Amino acid sequence: MKKVYLIGGQGFADELAEFGVESVQTHTESADGVYDTSEFADMKVDGEIDAVVVGWDTSVDYQKLCYAGVLLQMGKHFIASNPDIYDPMPYGIAPGTGPTLITLTTITGKEPEIIGKPYPNQVNTFMEDKGIEEKEKRRILVIGDRLDTDIALGRNASIDAALVLTGISKMEDVEKAEKNVPKYILESLKV
DSSP: OOEEEEESOHHHHHHHHHTTOEEEOOOOOOTTSOOOHHHHHTOOOOTTOOEEEEOOOTTOOHHHHHHHHHHHHTTOEEEESOOOSEEEETTEEEEOSHHHHHHHHHHHOOOOEEOSTTSTHHHHHHHHHHTOOGGGGGGOEEEESOIIIIIHHHHHHTOEEEEETTSSOOHHHHHHOSSOOOSEEESOSOO
16 A cells, blocks of 8 residues: 555554555645535546545544545545544543544445454554564553453453543443453553
8 A cells, every 4th residue: 555545643644654655634625615516526536545544533524524435435445543433532522533434434335444443453563563472462451441442452352451440431331341341440540
């Protein structure tokens, strides 16, 4: 993969660049900030783009969704970092990556390949990069604030997981959980 259309932040673009993948984050701007059908009818699509890659993006908008939708309808790969529906903020919760994925799946019928949590790909890559053998897996601990992705990553990768109660999932969620039960529960990470 050489070039992708990225709905995501600069950190994600930087990571892709480290692996030699060029990321395009916008393709055109409307003169008045409002898009009409003629602007979409004249949309120029970059044929060199191999995939649509989606991560957390605080500036996702209609234009990005339309362009990504066109690319996906052309048969480009659909890749996402995670399916988190919402993320914690000081004032409550805000949309995560999940709503963007749901929108694109709804308009195209394509499901993304999730390359991050809760799937074990990233753990396997980490172990390979660090030279950790399968029998040494017990030395790894996943720490996170979500039962549905962070703790599920531990379960899916067959490694221990610790839930920190300062984020999304709370103790009452743990008490109701049937499958993504953490081995450890921490009030916080403060020392």
